[in-house]
Amino acid sequence: MSHIVVPQKTYIYIFLTLIGLTALTTGVAYVDLGPFNTVVALAIAFSKMLLVILFFMNVRNSSGLIRIIIVAAFFWFALLIAFTMSDYRTRTWTPAPDSWSSAPPTHP
Amino acid sequence: MSTATLEPRVHAPRNYLNADYGWKSWLFTLDHKRIALLYLVSITFFFIVGGSFAVLMRIQLVDPQGAIVQPETYNKLFTLHGVVMIFFFLIPSIPAVLGNFLVPLMVGARDLAFPKLNLLSWYIYIVGGLFTLYSTIAGGVDTGWTFYTPYSSTYSNTQVTAVAVGVFITGFSSILTGLNFIVTIHKMRAPGLTWFRMPLFLWAMYATSIIMVLGTPVLAITIFLLALEHLFHVGIFSPALGGDPLLFQHLFWFYSHPAVYIMILPAMGVVSEIIACFSRKRIFGYKIVAFSSVAIAVLGFLVWGHHMFVTGQSVYAGIIFSLLSFLVAIPSAIKVFNWTATLYKGSISFDAPMLYAMGFIGLFTMGGLTGLFLASLATDVHLNGTYFVVAHFHYIMVGGAVMGYLGGIHFWWPKISGRKYPNGWAALAAAIIFIGFNLTFFPQFVLGYLGMPRRYAFYPAEFQVLNVMSSAGATVLGVGYLIPLIYLFWSMRYGPIAEPNPWGATGLEWQTPSPPPTENFSKIPVVTEEAYAYAEQEAGHE
Ligand code: HEM
Ligand SMILES: [Cu+2]
Numbered sequence: 001m002s003h004i005v006v007p008q009k010t011y012i013y014i015f016l017t018l019i020g021l022t023a024l025t026t027g028v029a030y031v032d033l034g035p036f037n038t039v040v041a042l043a044i045a046f047s048k049m050l051l052v053i054l055f056f057m058n059v060r061n062s063s064g065l066i067r068i069i070i071v072a073a074f075f076w077f078a079l080l081i082a083f084t085m086s087d088y089r090t091r092t093w094t095p096a097p098d099s100w101s102s103a104p105p106t107h108p
Numbered sequence: 109m110s111t112a113t114l115e116p117r118v119h120a121p122r123n124y125l126n127a128d129y130g131w132k133s134w135l136f137t138l139d140h141k142r143i144a145l146l147y148l149v150s151i152t153f154f155f156i157v158g159g160s161f162a163v164l165m166r167i168q169l170v171d172p173q174g175a176i177v178q179p180e181t182y183n184k185l186f187t188l189h190g191v192v193m194i195f196f197f198l199i200p201s202i203p204a205v206l207g208n209f210l211v212p213l214m215v216g217a218r219d220l221a222f223p224k225l226n227l228l229s230w231y232i233y234i235v236g237g238l239f240t241l242y243s244t245i246a247g248g249v250d251t252g253w254t255f256y257t258p259y260s261s262t263y264s265n266t267q268v269t270a271v272a273v274g275v276f277i278t279g280f281s282s283i284l285t286g287l288n289f290i291v292t293i294h295k296m297r298a299p300g301l302t303w304f305r306m307p308l309f310l311w312a313m314y315a316t317s318i319i320m321v322l323g324t325p326v327l328a329i330t331i332f333l334l335a336l337e338h339l340f341h342v343g344i345f346s347p348a349l350g351g352d353p354l355l356f357q358h359l360f361w362f363y364s365h366p367a368v369y370i371m372i373l374p375a376m377g378v379v380s381e382i383i384a385c386f387s388r389k390r391i392f393g394y395k396i397v398a399f400s401s402v403a404i405a406v407l408g409f410l411v412w413g414h415h416m417f418v419t420g421q422s423v424y425a426g427i428i429f430s431l432l433s434f435l436v437a438i439p440s441a442i443k444v445f446n447w448t449a450t451l452y453k454g455s456i457s458f459d460a461p462m463l464y465a466m467g468f469i470g471l472f473t474m475g476g477l478t479g480l481f482l483a484s485l486a487t488d489v490h491l492n493g494t495y496f497v498v499a500h501f502h503y504i505m506v507g508g509a510v511m512g513y514l515g516g517i518h519f520w521w522p523k524i525s526g527r528k529y530p531n532g533w534a535a536l537a538a539a540i541i542f543i544g545f546n547l548t549f550f551p552q553f554v555l556g557y558l559g560m561p562r563r564y565a566f567y568p569a570e571f572q573v574l575n576v577m578s579s580a581g582a583t584v585l586g587v588g589y590l591i592p593l594i595y596l597f598w599s600m601r602y603g604p605i606a607e608p609n610p611w612g613a614t615g616l617e618w619q620t621p622s623p624p625p626t627e628n629f630s631k632i633p634v635v636t637e638e639a640y641a642y643a644e645q646e647a648g649h650e
Contacts (some may be wrong), residue, residue: 013641065294079409079410082356083358084355084414087358091420093422
């Protein structure tokens with residue numbers, strides 16, 4: 001148990017930063033960055049997530065056990081993505097029989 | 109029995125049951141033991157609801173042409189049967205009833221870490237259940253309990269959204285239960301109760317809680333995405349909108365395969381307690397059995413693709429998922445071997461809980477071994493989508509998890525109710541359930557192997573004999589389930605008063621009166637020995 005009292009100011013600053021980042025996400029959405037559209041959006045989302053975890057959830061001042069649990073949760077999420085991608089990334093390794101690779105049937 | 113057997117209540121010592129009366133004392137209780145009973149009543153209700161759907165299905169299948177309902181109705185019957193049995197009976201069964209009751213008692217605490225969250229979890233469960241009941245009355249759902257897309261999101265015009273909301277909501281009740289158990293086991297163990305002195309039931313609850321906390325949010329998100337697509341046509345799963353239907357199956361089984369371990373791990377915990385008590389021995393290889401629970405919880409997350417071998421999933425992913433599925437069988441087998449080794453040279457007695465535990469071991473083994481047939485890439489092509497799969501998971505979930513649940517109820521009933529039930533009736537019921545179960549589900553292995561597909565309202569006439577056998581077995585099974593319901597009710601009033609430790613078992617829950625007082629222990633116990641110190645206990649008596 002940590003008994004560090006976080007000053008209210010911190011929460012207000014973090015809150016404002018989060019609002020700012022949300023505005024930034026919206027703003028960037030109007031600019032076409034080509035392949036970087038997703039990268040930038042995810043980067044902003046990731047920093048917001050870190051702020052929430054470290055400050056609002058106060059993991060910054062939490063015990064090792066809590067940190068392990070947070071890391072484990074992300075590891076779990078990574079497993080979900082990795083094993084799912086193991087399907088998507090390798091589906092085309094086996095060529096489909098000719099009859100399949102022709103144009104897909106059109107709906108009546 | 110005559111009324112003379114009714115003892116005057118005034119002499120009963122104060123306990124959690126007579127501490128307070130009236131509906132408010134139940135619906136607003138924060139006592140984990142009373143919340144366990146709230147759950148017991150509610151899941152029994154849902155068991156009866158889910159069971160009635162099963163009865164209707166088995167009547168339908170007596171005749172190859174279908175005896176009573178149209179195919180549309182049959183589709184709704186198997187869907188609601190699955191939804192109710194899995195999400196509203198089996199997942200909460202052991203954790204929410206026995207776990208709620210026993211975790212604080214077993215760790216030597218006065219309650220769970222978060223009593224209010226505990227009560228909240230029951231209310232959440234009830235709200236989810238009401239949604240599901242509403243959808244049943246409002247026309248039902250026909251997608252199967254798996255809600256596969258694009259059928260569920262695009263084509264089905266039944267109550268998909270209402271049921272999905274119900275399942276979504278209920279998920280949060282199991283997250284809260286899991287959270288409560290994890291914190292309680294970490295933080296509230298009595299002095300001296302080290303991790304490796306914990307009863308294996310606690311290890312099982314711990315492993316189960318991890319799955320509940322890590323897995324259930326994914327189910328919630330999946331259902332949320334389904335609703336998003338269904339209601340607002342956001343393309344996620346539907347190819348017509350640029351989505352991928354298999355993505356749904358990935359996300360769904362990422363939760364739902366581990367969910368099958370939410371059902372079986374607690375039962376394994378119960379069985380460990382019972383086997384140790386009725387063979388008067390420490391569980392053989394205690395640590396390995398404890399770790400195998402955790403190994404199952406972890407590995408269980410990495411095998412979900414075995415439900416998708418024939419769906420168009422990449423064969424390379426299939427190979428990996430097949431391999432990992434074989435691996436998960438190892439910790440399961442370890443448990444079976446260790447229980448058997450515990451029996452060796454034990455002084456075994458066959459009271460009702462032990463009969464259920466023995467039934468569990470045999471039936472779970474058959475369920476697990478047939479899982480390996482299904483986990484093999486080649487054989488699954490033939491068996492997928494047939495009654496073989498239905499038989500496989502019923503051996504595990506009904507032959508395994510429900511047997512474990514009933515064994516646990518019989519083992520701890522004297523503690524829960526303060527009364528004993530008639531042993532002869534209990535043994536008879538266990539035997540009837542075992543016979544009825546096998547008669548119901550063994551023919552389904554054969555049917556599936558011969559090629560009868562699951563989820564159809566009709567079938568070719570040559571399958572009739574086996575189907576009639578299965579329906580006959582279901583009748584026997586139904587009778588078997590009814591008997592305990594009657595004598596357990598009966599025992600609450602007329603059963604002989606139970607002493608604190610009627611089985612002579614080890615474990616903190618037996619060191620407090622039956623039923624326990626509201627605060628569980630008058631003094632927090634101090635643990636000085638390993639779990640299952642039966643040998644020491646025996647030596648002490650001589
Ligand atoms: C020894 C470990 C196990 C293995 C290797 C295994 C393997 C499999 C496989 C490969 C399937 C897919 C079959 C198909 O659709 O063609 C399957 C289905 C299923 N298994 Fe298991 N299983 C195991 C243990 C369990 C346990 C412990 C449970 C439940 C407590 C369980 C419950 C189910 C259910 C519910 C389904 C069918 C889901 C559906 O399609 O509706 N299995 N199993
Ligand atoms: Cu599975």
